[in-house]
Amino acid sequence: MSDPTPINAPIGTRDILPGESEHFATLVATFATWAQRYGFGLALTPLFEDVGVFNRGIGEDSDVARKEMYVFEDRGGRTYALRPEGTASIVRAFVQHHPTTPWKVWYITPAFRYERPQAGRYRQHHQLGVEALGTDDPYLDVEVIALAWRFYEHLGLRQVRLHINSMGHAECRAMYLTQLSAHLSEHSGSLCDEHRDGWSRNPLRVLDCKKEPCVAVTDAGPMLVDFLCEDCREHFATVTSGLDTIGIPWLANPRLVRGFDYYTRTTFEFVAEALGSAQNAVGGGGRYDKLAEQLGGEPTSGIGFGSGIERLLLALEAEKVVLTSKGLDAFVVDTTGGAVALELVERLRAAGLSVDRSYDQRSMKSQMKRADRSGAAVALLVGPSERESGTVTIRDLRNSDVADRQQSVTLADVVASVQDYTNKAK
């Protein structure tokens, strides 16, 4: 009947548990703060969508849509997919609800891609990001990029480079694609093994190829920037000069095409140079002026970016940045059976303090050890004599060199005394 074999988390997924989850939580809280500062409201959308939301959005020929989506059929025969990225769902919600524009939202979500896991790449990872719909004002592009930049900066990342490019709008890109295809066709024999026969399915992808043969061929070929129309050129110039104005360094990268078909005009990527591996993009995004239409809505401009939380945590680790989170204020050590601790921790918690205690009536030495490991600022000791006199002994656990590390306070003064300690520590 029952199989006693333990079951592990699925391939490419992982548990984020205390010890690590504090960093995750601090990172999300930081992003929430910054997104709000920039005027974005939180948007929560379903984890799964009609598969068309993603197919139409990110392009049926993209790798993600072709082979990386978790697609399934529900009991009613509808075909759904777990979201592989954040933008398409948000735009679907925009089309469905017709909010007034400009509509600025931020999100945090798991994202799913069926691919072989490796360092910095998971089948379920977490993304946070923003989307802004309803205007093609280039200053909005600047703001979205600025938000990402300030967020990384505030986290403590110092080795992030902003790569930026313009994909043009539909017409300039079409002109460019004709030229690029002609060039690739002429030199297809010199492309890498993978693209020699496969380049025509998505010529832009060849620009993204890092292999020597492809780089050589595309270097000698036409570049998208040279095909931008007057409007697109001006849009791009306004974005980059806007970045200059507010002091955000950028790097023009004409090869930056990114993986999803919906991008138009501005595209950008944040590369964490501290990450040695190929998985060094901690965030990216761009403008998508056709996506709302593709999802059945009115033509609506939009721009956004997404950032991978796991990648950011790896980048922070690589840069040796430690995200601090608030530890315990106090740990109650009760050697009289634990009933005094019960009341004490409740009172302290009600006063807004973070408090833990030990259980199972362990020895004082054992409880003190736990108090120490807990990282609490102070230990609150209750033994027979304290219980007798209605007092608590407060012991400073962090400053081992000061003389008066312990003091006795009445139960009535405990809350205020602990608050004194934690305020001093700040």
Added chain:
RNA sequence: GUGGGCGUAGCUCAGUUGGUUAGAGCGCCAGGUUGUGGUCCUGGAGGCCGCGGGUUCGACCCCCGUCGCUCACCCCA
């Protein structure tokens, strides 16, 4: 989808040409200190040596299979 590496204690890892009771460090528990953590000392618990099969008198070790983890390619966050 393709290729490499690795599966031994909670964690990180040793383990001799195949040989008898499988080890260390850290962590955990307890004691040294019957009311005091971090340092130190002592002791203890904890292992189907991933799983299945094969070779052998004998397998953690060699062979095959399988599952899992991991790294890389591809692509991406």
